[in-house]
Amino acid sequence: MGKARTIRTDKVIQGAGFAHRIKEKSGEDVFRCYQCLKCSTGCPMAEAMDILPSQVIRMAQLGRGEELLRSETIWVCVSCYTCSIRCPNDIHIAHVMDTLRELALKQGIPPKRGRVILFHQLFLASIREYGRVYEAKLLAKYEAKSGELMKNARLGLAMFRKGKIALLPHKVADIKGVRETFARLKEGDEG
Ligand code: SF4
Ligand code: SF4
Numbered sequence: 144m145g146k147a148r149t150i151r152t153d154k155v156i157q158g159a160g161f162a163h164r165i166k167e168k169s170g171e172d173v174f175r176c177y178q179c180l181k182c183s184t185g186c187p188m189a190e191a192m193d194i195l196p197s198q199v200i201r202m203a204q205l206g207r208g209e210e211l212l213r214s215e216t217i218w219v220c221v222s223c224y225t226c227s228i229r230c231p232n233d234i235h236i237a238h239v240m241d242t243l244r245e246l247a248l249k250q251g252i253p254p255k256r257g258r259v260i261l262f263h264q265l266f267l268a269s270i271r272e273y274g275r276v277y278e279a280k281l282l283a284k285y286e287a288k289s290g291e292l293m294k295n296a297r298l299g300l301a302m303f304r305k306g307k308i309a310l311l312p313h314k315v316a317d318i319k320g321v322r323e324t325f326a327r328l329k330e331g332d333e334g
Contacts, residue, residue, distance in 0.1 A: 274315030
């Protein structure tokens with residue numbers, strides 16, 4: 144049997160300081176939530192989640208950070224912003240989810256969905272290179288690196304035929320600005 148992985152946890156992800164940490168990193172004040180459930184009822188990914196968006200916010204209020212960082216939900220959320228638009232208190236739950244993913248990685252808590260990190264890395268590499276997602280390259284790299292070559296080939300072909308996937312990349316005009324943003328974020332992470 145493999146050696147159990149040691150997970151570092153600290154007081155910033157558990158207890159009273161957790162909501163403050165979320166606000167510091169995402170700008171979102173979870174204490175504005177009064178549990179109307181509009182976020183959960185509108186979330187297109189709710190069925191695949193183990194903790195609903197409204198429950199994520201409640202657990203953040205209660206300082207149950209470790210459970211949140213270990214949840215599937217934070218990796219299932221696709222940052223579609225439906226919840227943010229529906230929230231009567233202007234809480235951007237997608238920003239909270241981003242922060243939870245970041246904290247999970249910093250704490251060394253791996254995502255339960257195996258290849259999600261690979262996809263995130265390739266996604267960010269594509270943004271850094273082109274300023275937007277170049278789907279054809281991202282999918283080809285993902286399938287090659289994940290060992291799932293050809294698994295989604297039929298879907299990719301159908302998307303290409305419908306013009307959903309461009310053959311050639313299109314860089315944004317201000318690619319220098321995009322790269323500077325990445326450099327600043329890296330400095331912030333190291334600081
Ligand atoms: S941003 Fe995430 S939590 Fe919010 S509705 Fe979309 S998938 Fe659900
Ligand atoms: S929609 Fe906003 S106020 Fe309502 S439960 Fe979700 S986060 Fe809380």
